[in-house]
Amino acid sequence: MADGAVTLRDEARAKAYTMPLEDMHPGDPELFRTDTHWPYFERLRREAPVHYCKASEFGAYWSVTRYQDIMTVDTNHQVFSSDAALGGITIRDARPDLRRPSFIAMDPPKHDVQRKAVSPIVSPANLQTMEPIIRERAAKILDALPIGETFDWVDRVSIELTTQMLATLFDFPFEERRKLTHWSDVATSQPMPGGLTETEEQRQAELMECLAYFTRLWNERVNEPPRGDLISMMAHNEATRDMTPDEYLGNIILLIVGGNDTTRNSMTGGVLALNQFPAEYDKLRADQSLLTSMVPEIIRWQTPLAHMRRTAVEDFELGGQTIAKGDKVVMWYVSGNRDETAIENPEAFVIDRERPRQHLSFGFGIHRCVGNRLAELQLKIVWEEILKRFSNIEVMGDPVRVRSSFVKGYETLPVRISR
Template identity: 55%
Template sequence: MNQAMSDVFKSGHDYAYNTPLEDLDVSHPRLWPSEEMWAVFKRLRDEEPLHYCKAGWDSGARAPDDEPVGPYWSVTRFEDIMAIDTDHHRFSSEPAIVLPNPGKDFPLPMFIAMDQPKHDVQRRTVGPVVSSPSLARMSELIRERTQYVLDRVPFDEEFDWVDTVSIELTTMMLATLFDFPFDDRRKLTRWSDVATAGPETGIVESEEQRRAELMECVEYFMNLWQQRSGGDGHDLITLLANGEETRNMDTMEYLGNLVLLIVGGNDTTRNSMSASVYGSHLFPAEWEKVRANRDLIPNTVAEIIRWQTPLAYMRRTALEDVELHGKTIKRGDKVAMWYASGNRDERKFDRPNELIFDRDNARNHISFGFGIHRCFGNRLAEMQLQILWDEMLKRFSKIEVIEEPQRNFSSFVKGYTKMRVICRR
């Protein structure tokens, strides 16, 4: 990136309003750690709700066969996002849910990036793990683990909430869903981080390293698959290994679905757990509001998920020419549905940048997506967060965030890497 471009990123407002509309690129991850993308989204919603970016950012660090982000459309208003997300006849989830196409020599097929009917049968295969009876069985375990983790955080001392609480709780849950060896559970955290990281993030040094670590992931899981073939367990690996439509999937499709399930079960809930603390720090009156009325916890959780939007967008590919806002999305064009922007759309939510724990329409957020691809683990995520809130309010009068948190260098996974806090009695 040249110096002139570096300078405009110093201020999101300057970049948003001093750059010609046609040159804006909200996919650039440099905007996201300091939350400079909000001003760009505001301008796009107001002035060009269907925006064409002719050359999405490229770190220059991808493998030769990988496609850079390239040209794409941004959809930023709530109602437009809903319309596209539910229109699976004109918009396809294949070949990817992110803007870059998968590398030609390293494809990762996964059911969220598939269309009907294959999407439906693979989703149904793993569905029992989050059925109502399964959630009821897991509820007590989730509470026990939440109590265990929170009982061990120090009072009146600094510590990192992300690593100590958010990552630990979500990794414990992932280990349960996979029936994964518990002592190795932090491998799941690492693989989740690596799966969505490019060399520009600092998580991996090269695309070759990322691929090597993901192959270690699938090798580990292949051993578990072989052990559970023919078994009757209810964990995700056993369900995939014995499902009629999934037991013959090849190695890369297995890896793709593992990445989907690991990232979906880890990054989303973990970042909403961290957002619960950071958001309450920014809006302390809301913390007091729910302390005084625990019945607000379910709505509080919905509002946190709206405000945070842990996965900022999902991509679709146009199957035919589509007219929207007087423009034509051409067949084959990439479309980014910016959930993060839709959840801050003033046309849908009053004072959308604020956390309001008794917001009337908090549950109308689109953080879980909509239509056939709506997150199948949404009820589990909500249950984990509701239990966390209940147990936090039992223990802490407040949780102080003592410095600005560190955030992901990513326009896809919208989250936190470190958050120093102090818990008060």
């Protein structure tokens, strides 16, 4: 880590521990861009595990920062709603006229039937069919990398592999697959000067292009016999075939972001973690069977989605605080995954943890990530193929992180590889 980053961390710690608790806004996207959010969550876990921020650019919200409290909220969908009409699943409220339902932003029973419509794509049998395809593509991508020169791991490996996988899941035109990455980034980014989009109107126009493209694919698939891709599954399923355009776009964005951001950022996070903990890299090279426990440990350590949000539909007592009906409640997975009362030595990256799957990154309860096994499979395969080819992937500089308190990700990571 560069000296500047160490100074930044020290300054952040000093600030996090001296500011009044009532002034704390842990959801500030700038904290995530600079990787300085950690001491804020550490202090909240210790002093105010259920914390109220009364004013922010996202409005007022509760932060739930401990592992067990997050589990309480996540598994209680009767009290804590995901409904898009109440604000949905992120700290940022969509404008009321732009709230798009998707099955992650729905409550039962509608959630259950829509989720069921797409879940066959990640059935054990289907994953078995996909494994050789993922392996072949991973091999091809890795074989094309330059040896001994610095390049961007995010663009050349993480984005490329996950976007190829998404194109397969949707049976999306392969040569246009980078559109999927672009729409995923547009959907999760905040409009700002110099950003990916500068205004909300521009952002919506881009998402309408996404809808138009996917509507064309829907119209093709609905008039053909059912096939094994996600669009065909939705077009031919009773629960999803009559979706409104807004609902269709909501589900498309959910599936793109779910299949893209999470795996892509874990793929980069794993490289970073092994460089920050070189003894673990040595351990892995000496015993490749540790991949089985390393993959979930990467997903815990990275926590590719920093939070999920709910809205209370009745008053509820949690951690000595009364959350009122209508309040916004943010479950900070990124904090729960570093909770020392639930996970031993949580700050360290340990590839042979005894219980590596004890993490919150996939969520719990009815909204647990539908593609969690596919994400793990992709990571496992890519690391198997890396270890066959390269003795070392060396990080050559600090990553550029995404300015978001929802997607905890990377824009670039400079690396150099040796055979």
